[in-house]
Amino acid sequence: MQRKAYVPGTAALLVALLAGCSSGSADSGTTDDANPGEAGTSTAVAQPGKYRTLPEPCGAVSQGTLDSLLPGIKQITDAEQREAAYAGEATLTFDTDRKVGCRWKVESTDATDHLLVDFERVVSYDNAVSDDNQAQTIFATKETAADLPEPTASATASDSASDSASASDSATPSTSATPSSSASSSSSASASASVSASPTGLEPRILSGLGNDAFLDDALSSSGSTAQQRTVTVVFRTSNVIVTIEYEEQPATVGVVPDSQNMQDRARKLAAQLADSLNG
Template identity: 70%
Template sequence: MQRKAYVSGVAALLVALLAGCTGGSSGGGGATDDVNPGDAGTASVVAQPGKYRTLPGPCSAVSHDTLDSLLPGIRQIADADQREKAYEGDATLAYDNDRKAGCRWKVDSTTATDRLLVDFERVVSYDNSVSDDTQAQELFAEKETAADLPEPTSSDSGSGATSSPSPSSSAGSSATGSADPSSSASASPSASVSPSGSGSSSPSSSATPANLQPRTLDDLGDEAFVDDALSGPGSTARQRTVTVVFRTSNVIVTIEYEEQSAVVGTVPDSKEMQDRALNLAAQLADTLGG
């Protein structure tokens, strides 16, 4: 009887030891599990996605009235079907219209050839630690750097300068201090049928007034800039290209507005073209809701 009691005691001791080992192992596993959730919690911190998940159709985003202003020759097209086709524009090639979409227009008039490009780009970050907005900011900064904008002067307001310039800014508009025919022509009501100012044929008109120089804008989207470039010597047909780029959250909008005069020596008017391009940019910003 005593032997049986001894065996039973040993068995009970072994059971206790085994239970203790099992409990210790479980405790170790619990400690490891406590670490893993912490690591997983850190890794699961994902940057916020951008505001926009889709893009509007660029060809339908520009109204007929706006196209009439930007492309005066469109109203000179006699054939109704051809005129409607001109309004529709041509979509640019894109593999994913929710990521990048664009539309082009080209219209000839009796005084000039006008071209317009509207491009939407929705920026998506593939780095979980970088938000779509941050990625879009970096891309916008690259575009602004590539534009090589001049350093702002004390007379630059940083705004779109879409309103008529003040007399003081017009008086000192050219680099030489002489009167700028393009600025004086632009003070008159905008001639929608003849985009090039009649007084802009003088070579001195190539000097862009200070308030129309390429610059950043503080009243369009989250950040924006406008560029203005004139190509070709005075002895040839001059072409001006006004580019407006702005960012709203994770969408970057680019507008390229070109006009090439049909008359040798005539310079497309800077103010008229900038006003029209900036007006379109404001409309597109409203379309995006930004």
Template identity: 70%
Template sequence: MQRKAYVPGVAALLAAVLAGCTGGSGDGGTTDDANPGGTGRTTAAAEPGKYRTLPEPCGAVGRGTLDSLLPGIKEIADEEQREKAYAGEATLTFDTDRRVGCRWKVESASAVDHLLVDFERVVSYDSAVSDDSEAERLFARKEDAADLPEPSGSAPASESGSASGSAPASGSGGTPSAAASASASSGSSAPASPGSSAASSAPASGDASATPSSGGATADLQPRLLDGLGDEAFLDDEPSSGSTAEQRTVTVAFRTSNVIVTIEYTEQPTTVGTVPDSGEMQDRARKLASRLADALSG
């Protein structure tokens, strides 16, 4: 009889314990696992960038464009060597998913031309920072390194973006980049002589008649920000005196979402005393940048 009384008592005790463990689960409250922070909210990760891949760099520049930027390429008599020149050479990279590039070098009777095209896809490793924001930060650093001169309020840029009368006619082409390039130009300091090491460091001459062919740079041809090219862009133009002849490098860089594109176009004449045409080189580089931006957007 005592054993029969004991069993029901144990069952009642177990039922009470179980009821205490599960109490409150059906009253609409959340468990600790469902609400570990006590706020009931989760932090959304920043959006990834628009671009997940990069184009094949050596195939990104068409033959017609290469004919324009590298005039000597059509002068190569040997067909095999000419095809090799058109193909370009891929730059060394350790992660083609993040960065790719291609370079070309062509010698002609009048000059040696170099072209470099570089694509960088930016990825943020901070879940709170988007790829676009990280790319914007890196592009701002690149722009600061270019050390562009401050825009001058006394020489406002043309609304149409066309070059000044001293620039060659080809500089007023109808491509988006050509039309927008002069809208943010600066006129703070035009070089006094073609031998100056950098446009921004030369003394102001105030001579509006200076022409690109003479090695000088008018206000519209100074290093500057560019409108209408990607999300943001700038152009740098640096002449430098080599041991034998004047050399000029025009750089156009732009950002589209989380991809940064950089074009470096260099020309060194073979004749001493000959100065590369700044306006012509800028026009060619801007047109290439516009084509690359359109290809990325498409």
């Protein structure tokens, strides 16, 4: 039987075909990779904020400070009721890592006083925006909503003097806090009403020397059949935490107007203590 001759050309053709298939497989793998020239690169992520936690709000205000802001608390004769008044009531929150607050309400023979302390920790979900910058944007929104009047020379001078006093008072030890809500409708009353209700130099204004940014609002409710209520609001930002203090007083007697300077001084002293506590 005659054997078939071996044809070298056929073998070479098979080798070439196999090599082509192998080369095609490698090319398809390259197509699935990242865009050419971008391999190994990474997107810069904005810095996280300084604070990762928030303080326990009802424990953030010292007993001595509560005595000052809520004079009626000492008039409570029942020990359990007095203890409950000091303890305050935590505000409703769904995420204690992001927002916490506490309220106090105390009646006395002269007036009813309310105090709210609110902490908000801002977190940016945009890799291009830091937590601090996002907090600054939110603070600016609150400041705009407060509709503060244009600063005057007398207000600036008064504020500088108050800053020095607050700095001195804030050296007093306060409850430690581990380093978040907008102001109420009362605190965002129109600038014209607030200015007319406040003595010169005590108008709603930007505050200096308190956190990274701060402002104060002072609003007096319109007169009517009931006593007028004054609401002093201090809002400040330190890094990615925004703190809001609302201090309200309504006298028991119609015609009596709550003292603007005293209320502002008390609210600002508390703000200075909370700022020191956060930075401590």
